Amino acid sequence: MTAPILHSYFRSSTSFRLRIALNLKGVATCYRAHHLKLGEQSAAAYLNLNPQGLVPALELAGGTVLSQSLAIIEYLDETIPDPPLLPADPVTRAKARAIAQMIACDLHPINNLRVLNHLRSRFGADDEAVAAWFHHWVAQTFTPLESVLRDRERPSPYCFGSRPGLADICLVAQVANNARFAVDMAPFPEIQRIHDACMALPAFQAAAPANQPDAE
Amino acid sequence: MTAPILHSYFRSSTSFRLRIALNLKGVATCYRAHHLKLGEQSAAAYLNLNPQGLVPALELAGGTVLSQSLAIIEYLDETIPDPPLLPADPVTRAKARAIAQMIACDLHPINNLRVLNHLRSRFGADDEAVAAWFHHWVAQTFTPLESVLRDRERPSPYCFGSRPGLADICLVAQVANNARFAVDMAPFPEIQRIHDACMALPAFQAAAPANQPDAE
Numbered sequence: 001m002t003a004p005i006l007h008s009y010f011r012s013s014t015s016f017r018l019r020i021a022l023n024l025k026g027v028a029t030c031y032r033a034h035h036l037k038l039g040e041q042s043a044a045a046y047l048n049l050n051p052q053g054l055v056p057a058l059e060l061a062g063g064t065v066l067s068q069s070l071a072i073i074e075y076l077d078e079t080i081p082d083p084p085l086l087p088a089d090p091v092t093r094a095k096a097r098a099i100a101q102m103i104a105c106d107l108h109p110i111n112n113l114r115v116l117n118h119l120r121s122r123f124g125a126d127d128e129a130v131a132a133w134f135h136h137w138v139a140q141t142f143t144p145l146e147s148v149l150r151d152r153e154r155p156s157p158y159c160f161g162s163r164p165g166l167a168d169i170c171l172v173a174q175v176a177n178n179a180r181f182a183v184d185m186a187p188f189p190e191i192q193r194i195h196d197a198c199m200a201l202p203a204f205q206a207a208a209p210a211n212q213p214d215a216e
Numbered sequence: 217m218t219a220p221i222l223h224s225y226f227r228s229s230t231s232f233r234l235r236i237a238l239n240l241k242g243v244a245t246c247y248r249a250h251h252l253k254l255g256e257q258s259a260a261a262y263l264n265l266n267p268q269g270l271v272p273a274l275e276l277a278g279g280t281v282l283s284q285s286l287a288i289i290e291y292l293d294e295t296i297p298d299p300p301l302l303p304a305d306p307v308t309r310a311k312a313r314a315i316a317q318m319i320a321c322d323l324h325p326i327n328n329l330r331v332l333n334h335l336r337s338r339f340g341a342d343d344e345a346v347a348a349w350f351h352h353w354v355a356q357t358f359t360p361l362e363s364v365l366r367d368r369e370r371p372s373p374y375c376f377g378s379r380p381g382l383a384d385i386c387l388v389a390q391v392a393n394n395a396r397f398a399v400d401m402a403p404f405p406e407i408q409r410i411h412d413a414c415m416a417l418p419a420f421q422a423a424a425p426a427n428q429p430d431a432e
Contacts, residue, residue: 097287
């Protein structure tokens with residue numbers, strides 16, 4: 001059986017999400033690095049696989065290419081049910097997906113490398129302005145996220161229940177991303193606690209940027 | 217039986233998504249408008265329901281509040297299976313979710329009202345600069361999206377199969393959003409075709425911004 005190919009960049013936080021999910025599901029992959037700062041994701045051969053020119057993508061045996069980290073993680077959860085990455089009951093599933101999307105829709109894309117580069121080239125933003133932008137959007141989402149997590153009906157080391165899932169995956173990858181811009185986590189103790197609980201697990205550790213073949 | 221409350225703003229494209237899904241599923245709601253340009257989504261009473269202060273939200277009978285349009289649509293699809301909003305087989309589901317997320321993660325949030333306002337206040341962006349920003353990010357996603365849709369294995373009036381679903385919902389709401397910034401749709405004929413096929417359906421028409429109680 002041929003292992004699927006994981007198209008990834010060590011520092012990409014969406015790639016980090018997918019690597020965690022693959023580890024939690026026990027899926028072995030062939031790692032294929034695309035260096036975003038060198039623009040390798042825009043090479044013709046990769047655009048042929050993923051016209052969006054973004055990582056991650058998962059190339060299944062047979063050649064089907066899946067893109068978008070959350071869509072791929074849902075695919076993994078549907079085809080490899082154990083361990084589940086979403087709670088069982090529909091309302092809690094919706095709450096878990098909502099946390100994932102607070103980060104994946106309302107925070108991460110606005111602070112993505114290509115947006116920060118565009119701020120520099122279009123508006124002449126310097127390092128300080130870029131950092132202020134990054135911090136602003138983290139606070140816009142992490143402040144309500146902290147409150148949502150604090151108000152959960154049942155305390156848990158993870159976002160929901162007794163094991164990590166989709167919401168935790170997005171949370172952990174975003175906290176790692178924040179560290180690159182020295183975001184002060186003191187106002188977000190519950191987020192930090194969940195991050196630390198997850199990072200104590202081998203599936204999360206092995207997925208971390210520093211532990212990838214292309215880490216610098 | 218008490219109808220759920222739909223917290224919405226007529227012009228919000230994420231609210232538009234949810235309204236379409238509710239119509240396709242035949243769910244009647246009580247419409248509660250929050251005027252984004254007047255900042256009504258940041259009123260204390262609403263923040264109490266949805267700490268993120270964003271629309272849409274769906275307040276279920278009993279008081280549970282669901283947020284994030286895609287999470288709510290998945291909830292509707294899980295609790296009211298007919299008609300399905302996602303294809304049946306896992307790979308095609310992943311492709312449908314990926315199209316939805318190309319728009320919901322990589323395009324819409326970067327062009328959202330709060331980001332455009334921040335460009336104005338932080339970088340002094342004028343109307344022209346804001347429009348250029350909007351057009352840039354539309355092209356970044358619509359160009360590969362057009363190519364993904366053109367290369368589908370089976371031709372269909374919708375993104376996938378014989379009825380509209382999650383991908384179409386996101387596509388239609390984004391095209392409506394584009395119109396506010398006069399985006400030229402000529403380079404995107406397949407996207408335009410799918411938009412037009414959907415908008416011919418009553419569920420999409422009734423959900424359109426112009427047909428909401430708070431339309432101006």
